[in-house]
Amino acid sequence: MTDRLITHLRHVDLAVPDYARQLEFYTTLWGLTPVAEDKDVVFLAAEGSPEQYVVRLRKDTDKRLDLISYGAASRDDVDTLAERLGTAGVQLVSEPDRLQTAGGGYGFRFFDIDGRTIDISAEVENRVHRRIEEKEAIPVRLSHVVINSPDVTRTQSFYEEHLGFALSDTLIHPYVGELMKFMRCNPQHHSLAIAKAPHTSVHHVSFEMRGLDEYLRGTGRLLRAGTRMIWGPGRHLAGDNTFSYFVDPHGNTVEYTTELELLDEDSWHPSLHDVSDPNVQDQWGTANPFDELVGQETFNDPDPGCFVAPPL
Known part of the structure; x- marks a missing residue:
């Protein structure tokens, strides 16, 4: 498709009641790396990925999907997508703006047809990552x-x-x-x-x-x-x-x-x-x-x- 503006999947953000137990699972067993943590929220990176993080865990009373995040190639593409979605009657959660999360960038959010929050961003700084070595059984x-x-x-x-x-x-x-x-x-x-x-x-x-x-x-x-x-x-x-x-x-x-x-x-x-x-x-x-x-x-x-x- 010539006018496709989404480039790739960035991260999936989950809310969980038992925050400590989930954090232990995703780090000690699953193999993700904590790169930033604030009160009741943690950002988990995959060592082989340039994305700042691939999973965000947030403590909440409810188990839920917070959002799915996708990348776009440029700020202009983010603006174009937001305008298209708004014109088509898709409900925007936020307008395009500078991001305050790790790596910065520029993005916006909206609800998809089923009510999931979807995040689109560009110009997020790449994380310093590394080559996963032979027999190293952690996510790339x-x-x-x-x-x-x-x-x-x-x-x-x-x-x-x-x-x-x-x-x-x-x-x-x-x-x-x-x-x-x-x-x-x-x-x-x-x-x-x-x-x-x-x-x-x-x-x-x-x-x-x-x-x-x-x-x-x-x-x-x-x-x-x-x-x-x-x-x-x-x-x-x-x-x-x-x-x-x-x-x-x-x-x-x-x-x-x-x-x-x-x-x-x-x-x-x-x-x-x-x-x-x-x-x-x-x-x-x-x-x-x-x-x-x-x-x-x-x-x-x-x-x-x-x-x-x-x-x-």
Whole structure:
């Protein structure tokens, strides 16, 4: 798409009741690095990523998604997106302005069609990052986020029409219909996916590992620590990426992945993948079957943050 102004996924911000427990999980076990902390809020970076942070945790009485943040190439692109969204009747949470968060920058926020707060920013200073070494089983970067929606087609249309996302592939079931839409804002197969669910919530947040060995070492570390893995290890067909899905202390699903497919956008044509074919869900055949119980885990709790902007 020639007028696509979104460039990439920056970070996912979560609010959690048991702040200390979540912080321990994401640092000691998951492998993220605290780079800034204030009263009841912490910013967590991935050592291999130039983003200032990839996860923000904030203490709250409610578990909720605070926001999903995407990058744009320039201040002008941020202004153009804000003007387009406002003209189209999309509710802006804030107007474009200088950012006060780490790395500075320029951005604004709005509610998507389901009420999630979305953040768009540009000119954020890159963080000094490093090469992840062989056998170092910590996340390189944030890979993608999957959101739950009671109306997948409506949510897909919003992201296509207003933000320039493109459809990469669709998961279907012969009796249920469309289950998941994989959406891209760059050649990566998906930075966003939209899953069919009974309510609006986070489906999972995915983190890229250095390679297969590091992915398996990280998976093993979580298993040895007693963290519950709900699905994996395996390799999907759509996106061709590996997967190990775990549940964090507040019931959010998080994923270790690697080798997510990069597409030639000029020649790519979306496919329909039938999940009743076991090879679609897991090409290796090593993961436990994706059954109704696994599906219920990824539904997560209904998000009380819809159309309610986070306090920061």
